[in-house]
């Protein structure tokens with residue numbers, strides 16, 4: 001049983017790589033609740049009012065996903081509970097949560113992380129982090145086209161996105177729930193460039209092999225079919 005979690009800023013390519021990896025390795029993908037998330041558009045319209053509610057929504061779905069992933073078979077998760085506090089802390093730091101909300105959030109998170117310690121499998125096997133620059137992040141956000149994420153919707157998003165990128169470096173360095181590796185999301189256009197996709201998959205497979213964690217179901221002859229998002 002192999003559990004891989006992906007991480008990275010908004011638009012880095014996590015959902016895309018989750019789908020590619022799941023098909024390549026023959027594992028089950030877990031996606032973030034985005035298009036079926038009723039709080040996300042409310043948050044972008046009024047971040048201060050909805051930051052806490054949105055975080056509780058994400059935390060709850062991430063808790064369910066990681067529990068399922070850790071009890072299930074081979075899985076790939078598009079962002080996970082390990083990244084949750086990065087977002088909430090950043091929003092709290094810019095005044096979008098009260099002290100009571102922050103305290104309640106961390107109590108809830110600590111309770112949930114405590115529950116995970118009782119799972120038969122306690123941690124993922126590998127974190128794959130997609131590193132991107134601000135320019136790449138914005139290009140991908142534009143390409144995906146969710147209206148409320150565009151700079152034209154709210155000019156303060158530029159600061160928000162730049163701040164988010166700054167929070168990722170220490171977060172990645174500190175992450176120690178599993179072995180980890182970084183993918184260069186600026187250079188490796190794994191959505192449109194076959195060679196780049198092969199490079200990324202080879203890097204991940206090499207890491208899994210080195211750890212003795214390649215899923216048994218994996219077969220290199222698997223046909224990879226990529227669907228544009």
Ligand SMILES: Nc1ncnc2c1ncn2[C@@H]1O[C@H](COP(=O)(O)OP(=O)(O)O)[C@@H](O)[C@H]1O
Pocket residue numbers: 008009010011012013014015016017078140141143144185188189190191192228229
């Ligand atoms: N490496 C890449 N090269 C080029 N385009 C990409 C790459 N990764 C993602 N994209 C495109 O960028 C957009 C955002 O990707 P997505 O997978 O939704 O990111 P995330 O899940 O990290 O927010 C999508 O339109 C996707 O097709």
Ligand SMILES: Nc1nc2c(ncn2[C@H]2C[C@H](O)[C@@H](COP(=O)(O)O)O2)c(=O)[nH]1
Pocket residue numbers: 008009010011012014015032034040043051054055058079083084087088091149
């Ligand atoms: N305030 C928070 N926003 C979050 C969190 N996780 C995701 N998001 C937002 C960012 C994007 O607009 C959208 C989807 O994220 P992707 O990285 O998958 O594009 O949801 C969070 O924990 N808090």
